[in-house]
Amino acid sequence: MGNIAIFFGPEGGSVHRVARSLAAKMESQAPDLILINEATASDLARYDHIIFGISTIGRDTWDQKFGNIDWARFMPIVSSFDFTGKKVAVFGLGDHITYAYHFVNSMGILARVIVKNGGQLLGKVSPENYDFQDSEALEAGLFLGLPVDEDFEPELTDGRLNGWVEQLNREF
Numbered sequence: 001m002g003n004i005a006i007f008f009g010p011e012g013g014s015v016h017r018v019a020r021s022l023a024a025k026m027e028s029q030a031p032d033l034i035l036i037n038e039a040t041a042s043d044l045a046r047y048d049h050i051i052f053g054i055s056t057i058g059r060d061t062w063d064q065k066f067g068n069i070d071w072a073r074f075m076p077i078v079s080s081f082d083f084t085g086k087k088v089a090v091f092g093l094g095d096h097i098t099y100a101y102h103f104v105n106s107m108g109i110l111a112r113v114i115v116k117n118g119g120q121l122l123g124k125v126s127p128e129n130y131d132f133q134d135s136e137a138l139e140a141g142l143f144l145g146l147p148v149d150e151d152f153e154p155e156l157t158d159g160r161l162n163g164w165v166e167q168l169n170r171e172f
Protein backbone atom coordinates (compact mmCIF):
# COMPACT_ATOMS: atom_id res chain seq x y z
CA MET A 1 0.00 0.00 0.00
CA GLY A 2 1.24 3.49 -0.87
CA ASN A 3 0.77 6.67 1.09
CA ILE A 4 -2.65 7.37 2.47
CA ALA A 5 -4.62 10.32 3.81
CA ILE A 6 -7.99 10.84 5.45
CA PHE A 7 -9.52 14.13 4.26
CA PHE A 8 -12.45 15.03 6.49
CA GLY A 9 -14.85 17.79 7.42
CA PRO A 10 -16.48 19.47 9.18
CA GLU A 11 -14.30 20.01 12.21
CA GLY A 12 -15.26 19.23 15.77
CA GLY A 13 -18.28 16.92 15.31
CA SER A 14 -19.05 13.30 14.54
CA VAL A 15 -17.07 13.21 11.27
CA HIS A 16 -14.02 14.51 13.10
CA ARG A 17 -14.37 11.94 15.90
CA VAL A 18 -14.81 9.06 13.47
CA ALA A 19 -11.88 10.27 11.32
CA ARG A 20 -9.63 10.24 14.38
CA SER A 21 -10.82 6.78 15.39
CA LEU A 22 -10.27 5.47 11.85
CA ALA A 23 -6.74 6.93 11.76
CA ALA A 24 -5.95 5.20 15.07
CA LYS A 25 -7.21 1.86 13.72
CA MET A 26 -5.03 2.29 10.61
CA GLU A 27 -1.99 3.23 12.65
CA SER A 28 0.28 0.73 10.90
CA GLN A 29 -0.29 2.55 7.58
CA ALA A 30 0.27 5.94 9.28
CA PRO A 31 -2.45 7.86 7.41
CA ASP A 32 -2.27 11.67 7.38
CA LEU A 33 -5.37 13.22 8.90
CA ILE A 34 -6.25 16.34 6.92
CA LEU A 35 -9.03 18.79 7.72
CA ILE A 36 -10.61 19.92 4.44
CA ASN A 37 -10.89 23.53 5.65
CA GLU A 38 -7.63 24.54 4.10
CA ALA A 39 -6.91 21.56 1.85
CA THR A 40 -6.05 22.15 -1.81
CA ALA A 41 -5.84 20.12 -5.03
CA SER A 42 -2.09 19.73 -4.54
CA ASP A 43 -2.77 18.11 -1.15
CA LEU A 44 -5.02 15.56 -2.90
CA ALA A 45 -2.35 14.99 -5.55
CA ARG A 46 0.22 13.90 -2.95
CA TYR A 47 -1.63 10.67 -2.07
CA ASP A 48 -2.19 7.36 -3.89
CA HIS A 49 -4.89 6.36 -1.41
CA ILE A 50 -7.51 8.82 -0.23
CA ILE A 51 -10.29 8.35 2.32
CA PHE A 52 -12.94 11.07 2.56
CA GLY A 53 -15.15 11.69 5.60
CA ILE A 54 -18.35 13.70 5.14
CA SER A 55 -21.72 14.20 6.88
CA THR A 56 -25.14 14.77 5.37
CA ILE A 57 -26.78 17.97 6.55
CA GLY A 58 -29.96 17.95 4.51
CA ARG A 59 -30.27 18.36 0.80
CA ASP A 60 -28.58 21.75 1.07
CA THR A 61 -25.47 20.21 2.60
CA TRP A 62 -23.13 22.58 0.88
CA ASP A 63 -25.34 25.60 1.31
CA GLN A 64 -23.71 28.03 3.69
CA LYS A 65 -26.95 28.64 5.55
CA PHE A 66 -26.45 25.26 7.21
CA GLY A 67 -22.95 26.23 8.21
CA ASN A 68 -21.27 23.37 6.37
CA ILE A 69 -18.92 25.82 4.75
CA ASP A 70 -16.02 23.35 4.82
CA TRP A 71 -17.55 21.16 2.12
CA ALA A 72 -19.01 24.19 0.33
CA ARG A 73 -15.44 25.34 -0.22
CA PHE A 74 -13.82 21.94 -0.82
CA MET A 75 -16.44 20.27 -3.03
CA PRO A 76 -15.59 22.39 -6.11
CA ILE A 77 -11.93 21.37 -5.66
CA VAL A 78 -12.91 17.68 -5.56
CA SER A 79 -15.26 18.15 -8.53
CA SER A 80 -12.49 19.47 -10.74
CA PHE A 81 -9.79 17.06 -9.54
CA ASP A 82 -8.59 14.20 -11.75
CA PHE A 83 -8.65 11.06 -9.58
CA THR A 84 -7.18 8.80 -12.28
CA GLY A 85 -4.82 6.26 -10.71
CA LYS A 86 -6.05 6.93 -7.18
CA LYS A 87 -7.76 4.47 -4.87
CA VAL A 88 -10.49 6.22 -2.94
CA ALA A 89 -12.96 5.31 -0.20
CA VAL A 90 -15.59 7.36 1.60
CA PHE A 91 -17.28 7.19 4.98
CA GLY A 92 -20.43 9.16 5.65
CA LEU A 93 -22.08 10.30 8.86
CA GLY A 94 -25.86 10.31 8.97
CA ASP A 95 -28.95 9.71 11.07
CA HIS A 96 -30.99 6.65 10.07
CA ILE A 97 -34.01 7.56 12.26
CA THR A 98 -34.73 11.24 11.54
CA TYR A 99 -33.56 11.08 7.92
CA ALA A 100 -34.50 7.51 7.03
CA TYR A 101 -35.37 8.53 3.46
CA HIS A 102 -32.17 10.51 2.88
CA PHE A 103 -29.70 8.39 4.81
CA VAL A 104 -26.07 9.46 4.20
CA ASN A 105 -27.02 11.02 0.86
CA SER A 106 -23.91 13.20 0.73
CA MET A 107 -21.66 10.16 0.82
CA GLY A 108 -23.30 9.02 -2.42
CA ILE A 109 -23.01 12.42 -4.06
CA LEU A 110 -19.31 12.62 -3.21
CA ALA A 111 -18.61 9.01 -4.25
CA ARG A 112 -20.18 9.57 -7.68
CA VAL A 113 -18.03 12.65 -8.27
CA ILE A 114 -14.91 10.58 -7.54
CA VAL A 115 -15.94 7.84 -9.97
CA LYS A 116 -16.89 10.38 -12.64
CA ASN A 117 -13.44 11.94 -12.26
CA GLY A 118 -11.62 8.66 -12.81
CA GLY A 119 -11.05 7.43 -9.26
CA GLN A 120 -11.20 3.77 -8.29
CA LEU A 121 -13.85 3.65 -5.58
CA LEU A 122 -13.28 0.96 -2.95
CA GLY A 123 -14.74 0.21 0.48
CA LYS A 124 -18.34 -0.34 -0.65
CA VAL A 125 -20.52 -1.89 2.05
CA SER A 126 -23.62 -4.10 2.12
CA PRO A 127 -26.75 -2.35 3.47
CA GLU A 128 -27.94 -5.52 5.17
CA ASN A 129 -26.91 -4.42 8.67
CA TYR A 130 -28.52 -0.98 8.32
CA ASP A 131 -32.11 0.08 8.98
CA PHE A 132 -33.27 2.91 6.67
CA GLN A 133 -35.79 3.61 3.89
CA ASP A 134 -33.80 5.17 1.08
CA SER A 135 -30.39 6.62 0.30
CA GLU A 136 -28.66 8.30 -2.60
CA ALA A 137 -25.55 6.48 -1.44
CA LEU A 138 -26.86 3.13 -2.71
CA GLU A 139 -25.86 1.73 -6.09
CA ALA A 140 -26.24 -1.81 -7.42
CA GLY A 141 -27.26 -3.02 -3.98
CA LEU A 142 -24.27 -1.58 -2.12
CA PHE A 143 -23.50 1.56 -0.19
CA LEU A 144 -20.80 3.52 -2.04
CA GLY A 145 -18.86 3.77 1.24
CA LEU A 146 -19.25 3.16 4.96
CA PRO A 147 -22.31 4.75 6.63
CA VAL A 148 -21.88 5.63 10.31
CA ASP A 149 -24.68 6.83 12.61
CA GLU A 150 -23.28 8.42 15.74
CA ASP A 151 -26.68 9.91 16.63
CA PHE A 152 -28.71 6.73 17.03
CA GLU A 153 -26.33 3.78 16.95
CA PRO A 154 -22.95 4.94 18.23
CA GLU A 155 -22.43 1.54 19.86
CA LEU A 156 -22.06 0.06 16.35
CA THR A 157 -19.42 2.51 15.13
CA ASP A 158 -16.39 0.71 16.48
CA GLY A 159 -17.33 -2.63 14.91
CA ARG A 160 -18.25 -0.96 11.64
CA LEU A 161 -14.87 0.77 11.49
CA ASN A 162 -13.00 -2.41 12.36
CA GLY A 163 -14.74 -4.30 9.55
CA TRP A 164 -14.10 -1.49 7.09
CA VAL A 165 -10.41 -1.23 7.97
CA GLU A 166 -10.05 -4.98 7.31
CA GLN A 167 -11.83 -4.50 3.98
CA LEU A 168 -9.62 -1.55 3.01
CA ASN A 169 -6.52 -3.53 3.93
CA ARG A 170 -7.61 -6.10 1.33
CA GLU A 171 -8.82 -3.64 -1.32
CA PHE A 172 -6.31 -0.80 -1.08
Ligand SMILES: Cc1cc2nc3c(=O)[nH]c(=O)nc-3n(C[C@H](O)[C@H](O)[C@H](O)COP(=O)(O)O)c2cc1C
Binds near residue numbers: 009066102
Ligand atom coordinates in the same frame (compact mmCIF):
# COMPACT_ATOMS: atom_id res chain seq x y z
C1 LIG B 1 -29.92 20.21 9.63
C2 LIG B 1 -29.51 18.75 9.58
C3 LIG B 1 -29.87 17.99 8.48
C4 LIG B 1 -29.50 16.64 8.40
N1 LIG B 1 -29.86 15.91 7.31
C5 LIG B 1 -29.50 14.60 7.24
C6 LIG B 1 -29.85 13.82 6.10
O1 LIG B 1 -30.50 14.30 5.16
N2 LIG B 1 -29.46 12.51 6.08
C7 LIG B 1 -28.77 11.92 7.10
O2 LIG B 1 -28.46 10.74 7.02
N3 LIG B 1 -28.41 12.66 8.19
C8 LIG B 1 -28.75 13.96 8.29
N4 LIG B 1 -28.39 14.71 9.39
C9 LIG B 1 -27.64 14.04 10.50
C10 LIG B 1 -26.14 14.33 10.46
O3 LIG B 1 -25.55 13.86 9.26
C11 LIG B 1 -25.46 13.64 11.65
O4 LIG B 1 -25.92 14.24 12.84
C12 LIG B 1 -23.95 13.66 11.61
O5 LIG B 1 -23.44 12.85 12.63
C13 LIG B 1 -23.38 15.06 11.73
O6 LIG B 1 -21.96 15.00 11.70
P1 LIG B 1 -21.07 16.32 11.84
O7 LIG B 1 -21.46 16.91 13.18
O8 LIG B 1 -19.65 15.90 11.84
O9 LIG B 1 -21.42 17.21 10.69
C14 LIG B 1 -28.76 16.04 9.48
C15 LIG B 1 -28.40 16.83 10.59
C16 LIG B 1 -28.77 18.17 10.65
C17 LIG B 1 -28.36 18.98 11.86
